[in-house]
Amino acid sequence: MKKIISVIMFLLASVSGFAQEAAKKTFWEDPFNSPMLPYYATVAFIGIVFFLIIIVLVILIRTLNLFIERVELQRAKLTGKEYVPSPSWWEKFSQKLNDSVPVEQEKDIELEHDYDGIRELDNHLPPWWKWLFYGCIVWAVVYFFIYHVSDSLPLMKQEYDTEVAQAKSSQQKASAAQPQNAIDENTLVYTKDEKIIERGKEVFARNACGSCHANDGGGNTIGPNLTDSYWIHGGGIKNVFSTIKNGVVEKGMPAWGKAMSINDVRDVTFFVMSLQGSKPAAPKAPQGELYKPAPEKSDSTKTSAPVK
Ligand code: HEC
Structure with missing residues (x-):
């Protein structure tokens, strides 16, 4: 994750680096003369097209489902059976996530505790929560291994130290390239600069x-x-x-x-x-x-x- 983030940060930084080199002004200061305009315009265009395609797909699927439902209804009428609509993907998905016991079956999981009429259910933890928890455990192991066992990525303190060292060396380079002309009252001359x-x-x-x-x-x-x-x-x-x-x-x-x-x-x-x-x-x-x-x-x- 950290690597992915740093790759994204690097890409962003290099993109803005290009822009600054070419134009000196950031994109938002002068968008129409920015060399990044075609790039951003293309990205925005693709994004909008993608969004529209998704909307159209959703509408199509909904219409299709409507037709299917009608056919099912007709078939149920012909065969004389009661029509029970099958659950939508969202209903299936949320049932999978929560795995909750339907109200009609709550009797089966009722505990014998009764506090002034308030009864307790023996619900198990929802799967989404459990998976989050297991995910955290896995992440902790990976994190511990990467940062404290294999030392393959720098810790926060090390990151800070390297950044400070980098800043120092670039500062030194800059001041070496541009020596500060000593300013003091003995040599100062006023000009209408x-x-x-x-x-x-x-x-x-x-x-x-x-x-x-x-x-x-x-x-x-x-x-x-x-x-x-x-x-x-x-x-x-x-x-x-x-x-x-x-x-x-x-x-x-x-x-x-x-x-x-x-x-x-x-x-x-x-x-x-x-x-x-x-x-x-x-x-x-x-x-x-x-x-x-x-x-x-x-x-x-x-x-x-x-x-x-
Ligand atoms: C807190 C108030 C204060 C601030 C802020 C201040 N000054 Fe002064 N400044 C004074 C006073 C009082 C004197 C007179 C000192 C004296 O009587 O010897 C003075 C004197 C001066 C003098 C000399 C005037 C003379 O007649 O010889 C200059 C020049 C000057 N200030 C420039 C500045 C500049 C530039 C700044 C901002 C960077 C600044 N001051 C900010 C209070 C201030």
């Missing part, structure tokens, strides 16, 4: 930065306005990055470097930088110092805002 800013916007929303800084960054009673050019901890990319990464825990700004990946911190920093000069609905009054970007070329006069 749409992709990074878009991802940063998601990080901002996902971590509910808006609950303290307002969704448009305009600030609220807790957090400062992130859209103006006044900064408590400096407005350069390096300052903003390290404020978000390390937080200002004593003032209520969490250290996000502990809660999210360094990539996410970079992305949300870019998003915050992109808010500069935007017009929030209810901007909070400026806090901190006006930040003037440092001049491009190094200058002997100190005009740049303090870099922490």
Whole structure:
């Protein structure tokens, strides 16, 4: 059973694997352009035809039975005997399953117990139940042999361990193929990279930065306005990055470097930088110092805002 299930799972997985390779979108996202459309359509078509054939067969058999019944009735009339319809296959089948004693014969299996008029019948267990029980015993023996004697299939714990090992090795492969470029405040340079800013916007929303800084960054009673050019901890990319990464825990700004990946911190920093000069609905009054970007070329006069 387990093998059958795993074969089915494998087939399903490989089918969806094909689909993803070819289209990148799953079948349900874009059914009409999916390469799997002919396949699913054929399966659905065969299923419907099969269903219709069964319905037609059932109707035919019922009509046939009706005719047979009429002929039998006529014959019974001619011979003067009483017509007793033969039991249908379902009646025979359910009798086989239950093997119950008909009400007329219950007297034969009555026990002598009588509790205030409530009597007891000596019914035996229904065959369907017995077969289920025997089946369980057989299954237990097979299971015990496969999993604990011959060890031909892995136990749950082993399955888990191999899956974890597989995931680890594929993770290692992936990270080896795509080395993480080290992100830190010393090398970070802000560019209006749409992709990074878009991802940063998601990080901002996902971590509910808006609950303290307002969704448009305009600030609220807790957090400062992130859209103006006044900064408590400096407005350069390096300052903003390290404020978000390390937080200002004593003032209520969490250290996000502990809660999210360094990539996410970079992305949300870019998003915050992109808010500069935007017009929030209810901007909070400026806090901190006006930040003037440092001049491009190094200058002997100190005009740049303090870099922490
Ligand atoms: C629990 C409330 C809270 C949340 C959530 C929060 N912040 Fe803050 N944040 C603050 C507070 C308070 C300050 C001001 C700290 C201070 O006064 O030194 C601050 C300061 C900042 C600053 C520096 C502002 C300046 O003027 O120097 C930045 C940038 C910032 N937050 C970004 C974020 C980002 C991005 C997120 C989401 C990942 C976020 N914050 C989530 C409360 C919050």
